[in-house]
Amino acid sequence: MDTTAKQEEWLASIAAAADAGALAAVEKRLLGPKGEVLELVRSVTALPKDERPAFGKAANLVKQAVEAALAAARERFADSALKSELEATDFDPTEPGPRRARGTLHPITIVQNELVDLFRSMGFREADGPEVESEYFNFDALNIPGDHPARESQDTFWLDDDNLLRTHTSPVQVRTMLRLSKHGFEPPLRVIVPGRCFRSETVDKTHEHTFYQMEGLVVDRGVSVANLIHTMKTCLRVILERDLQVRLRPGFFPFVEPGFELDVNCPFCAGKGCSVCKQSGWIEILPCGMVHPHVLREGGIDPEEFTGFAFGMGLQRVVMLRYGIDDIRQFMGGDLRFLQQFAEVPR
Numbered sequence: 137m138d139t140t141a142k143q144e145e146w147l148a149s150i151a152a153a154a155d156a157g158a159l160a161a162v163e164k165r166l167l168g169p170k171g172e173v174l175e176l177v178r179s180v181t182a183l184p185k186d187e188r189p190a191f192g193k194a195a196n197l198v199k200q201a202v203e204a205a206l207a208a209a210r211e212r213f214a215d216s217a218l219k220s221e222l223e224a225t226d227f228d229p230t231e232p233g234p235r236r237a238r239g240t241l242h243p244i245t246i247v248q249n250e251l252v253d254l255f256r257s258m259g260f261r262e263a264d265g266p267e268v269e270s271e272y273f274n275f276d277a278l279n280i281p282g283d284h285p286a287r288e289s290q291d292t293f294w295l296d297d298d299n300l301l302r303t304h305t306s307p308v309q310v311r312t313m314l315r316l317s318k319h320g321f322e323p324p325l326r327v328i329v330p331g332r333c334f335r336s337e338t339v340d341k342t343h344e345h346t347f348y349q350m351e352g353l354v355v356d357r358g359v360s361v362a363n364l365i366h367t368m369k370t371c372l373r374v375i376l377e378r379d380l381q382v383r384l385r386p387g388f389f390p391f392v393e394p395g396f397e398l399d400v401n402c403p404f405c406a407g408k409g410c411s412v413c414k415q416s417g418w419i420e421i422l423p424c425g426m427v428h429p430h431v432l433r434e435g436g437i438d439p440e441e442f443t444g445f446a447f448g449m450g451l452q453r454v455v456m457l458r459y460g461i462d463d464i465r466q467f468m469g470g471d472l473r474f475l476q477q478f479a480e481v482p483r
């Protein structure tokens with residue numbers, strides 16, 4: 137059989153196909169189950185043995201040429217189909233694509249990261265605890281029994297009789313001390329606990345139902361109020377990037393003795409009195425104190441041998457002072473115009 141003539145005939149029928157449908161029909165006729173090209177290849181078995189090698193080789197070359205021509209024709213039709221689709225949709229493929237919007241860190245995260253870095257540089261480590269907390273760790277272990285009036289000041293979201301959404305990060309104090317003493321370790325202990333807290337409060341300019349605190353706890357031999365004040369002042373100076381006036385006044389928390397409230401002079405009115413500081417000229421920012429002996433004992437640490445200090449910083453308040461934000465509701469408001477002002481690239 138003249139394979140060259142056959143090849144020419146088949147290539148011509150491929151070239152003559154006017155569209156993708158016609159090409160598919162040609163392909164079926166040539167390479168389908170009983171296709172003409174395959175029949176040609178198979179016909180080698182009918183030849184005398186000495187003619188087979190030459191014929192087989194020629195038939196395979198024809199098959200390859202047909203396959204290549206079909207592939208090229210398929211591509212041509214695909215290209216022209218895409219082209220006509222593009223023309224119909226008025227799409228300009230040379231235009232640059234849409235720019236992907238880049239997220240930025242939330243201002244609370246920015247300040248929290250800086251605080252964590254600062255406290256790490258002072259030898260603190262980070263600790264964590266559950267947001268769904270037991271009544272025992274949130275209150276009882278912190279020297280706040282069921283009938284204690286201090287419970288009234290922390291309106292609580294109860295989940296059932298024993299569990300609640302933690303109202304502060306202080307429960308992690310006892311959890312951390314217990315973890316340490318359970319394994320036979322002794323202080324020194326220096327931890328910070330950044331975390332989310334919840335209170336069933338009426339939301340206003342300075343109060344949210346969901347807010348962030350950063351707890352700090354230091355336990356060692358001979359820890360004093362002087363260590364506490366120095367640490368707090370260092371922290372505020374670094375994080376607020378200025379020397380604000382601070383004042384320390386007695387504050388009551390059942391889990392510290394003595395307890396303090398560290399206030400800063402209101403930067404929004406320079407202490408004259410405004411709606412942010414509730415006309416007092418001061419913003420309460422850092423409740424703190426010396427860890428109560430009962431709490432050390434709950435954590436498995438001997439209060440005769442060790443003393444400690446603790447603080448519970450309201451993170452939103454620090455962020456508000458740092459950036460001059462006068463309404464806490466902005467943080468959870470989801471307004472991108474507000475959030476994008478703190479454009480810091482995630483690290």
Ligand code: FA5
Binds near residue numbers: 303447
């Ligand atoms: C406490 O939560 C104590 N656990 C703090 C503490 C820790 C005292 C260790 C002593 C030793 P207080 O309820 O004052 O204290 O809250 C601490 C800070 O959290 C407040 O100063 C305030 O900045 C912030 N905070 C409290 N409630 C809210 C709220 N509803 N919205 C936003 N911030 C709040």
